[in-house]
Amino acid sequence: MRALLFDGILRVEHNAPMPEPLADQALLKIRRAGICNTDLEIVRGYANYTGILGHEFVAEVAAGPEALVGRRVVGEINVSDGTCDMCRRGIPSQCRQRRAVGIHGYPGAFAEYLALPVRNLHLVPDNVSDDQAVFVEPLAAALNILEMLAISPRERVLVLGVGKLGFLAAQVLRLSGADVVGVVRRDTQARLLAQWGISARYIEELPKQQAQVVVDCTGLAEGFADALTLVEPRGTIVLKSTYQGLPQVDLSRVAVNEIRVIGSRCGPFPAALRLLAGGLVDVETLIERRYGLDDALQAIEYAGQKGVLKVLLEI
Numbered sequence: 183m184r185a186l187l188f189d190g191i192l193r194v195e196h197n198a199p200m201p202e203p204l205a206d207q208a209l210l211k212i213r214r215a216g217i218c219n220t221d222l223e224i225v226r227g228y229a230n231y232t233g234i235l236g237h238e239f240v241a242e243v244a245a246g247p248e249a250l251v252g253r254r255v256v257g258e259i260n261v262s263d264g265t266c267d268m269c270r271r272g273i274p275s276q277c278r279q280r281r282a283v284g285i286h287g288y289p290g291a292f293a294e295y296l297a298l299p300v301r302n303l304h305l306v307p308d309n310v311s312d313d314q315a316v317f318v319e320p321l322a323a324a325l326n327i328l329e330m331l332a333i334s335p336r337e338r339v340l341v342l343g344v345g346k347l348g349f350l351a352a353q354v355l356r357l358s359g360a361d362v363v364g365v366v367r368r369d370t371q372a373r374l375l376a377q378w379g380i381s382a383r384y385i386e387e388l389p390k391q392q393a394q395v396v397v398d399c400t401g402l403a404e405g406f407a408d409a410l411t412l413v414e415p416r417g418t419i420v421l422k423s424t425y426q427g428l429p430q431v432d433l434s435r436v437a438v439n440e441i442r443v444i445g446s447r448c449g450p451f452p453a454a455l456r457l458l459a460g461g462l463v464d465v466e467t468l469i470e471r472r473y474g475l476d477d478a479l480q481a482i483e484y485a486g487q488k489g490v491l492k493v494l495l496e497i
């Protein structure tokens with residue numbers, strides 16, 4: 183089969199071995215996939231992963247349980263052992279033996295086929311398109327903010343780093359009724375937010391220490407420093423992306439101002455599917471370009487340019 187492989191060198195492989203599903207797995211024929219910042223970091227060599235890339239996808243079940251064959255599905259990316267203490271406590275996303283599709287120890291979805299445990303799969307409702315379904319994984323990750331932190335509709339919430347993930351986070355947080363503000367660097371970002379009725383500010387316009395919650399989606403070391411400047415005493419900073427490099431900040435301010443810092447990663451797929459099926463979140467506006475799998479190298483290159491939003495691979 184064809185697949186986008188990274189082993190220090192990025193290339194489209196035409197003779198990658200077909201996955202062989204285990205007894206508890208289904209064989210998925212990938213329909214469409216999305217390029218995420220994590221993929222770009224892997225290609226830059228930050229993540230120590232080699233193999234087939236890709237973890238945002240919608241697929242058709244090619245083989246597996248009869249009730250699923252031929253149906254469209256999305257798949258949770260954490261492949262857990264189901265037996266460790268974290269799994270037994272109902273937190274498989276933190277499995278001690280965790281592998282993650284296309285990120286850590288497990289082949290990815292930028293390929294014609296992928297085998298995945300049946301328990302990872304969720305059926306896609308008929309009124310959710312392939313384009314929308316590709317966003318279920320990052321939308322679920324945005325929803326995880328609401329799992330980690332109770333947000334009051336009285337609060338001001340700042341989203342730092344409005345890009346692929348930040349736009350989803352802002353839309354999800356807005357559903358809480360809170361005063362959500364996207365912190366922008368370009369007018370194009372402000373225009374997109376305005377389209378969804380979300381206000382935008384440049385960081386220089388924002389008062390210091392006035393936000394109850396700051397969600398950092400920048401992926402940049404300086405993002406945490408900015409969050410620390412904007413959050414009010416006793417406020418909360420949510421770290422929504424991993425950092426390239428190590429933030430250099432005065433952690434004493436965290437102690438003195440009694441700031442809560444919360445890490446956040448993968449979230450609930452069923453909730454993301456409900457938001458899409460109910461038309462409560464707009465994802466299609468974020469799609470910038472599409473490429474075939476054979477042109478995946480150009481797709482990755484384009485997706486890596488500054489300010490580019492979602493690039494899709496049509497498999």
Ligand SMILES: [Zn+2]
Nearest residue numbers: 263266269277
């Ligand atoms: Zn486990």
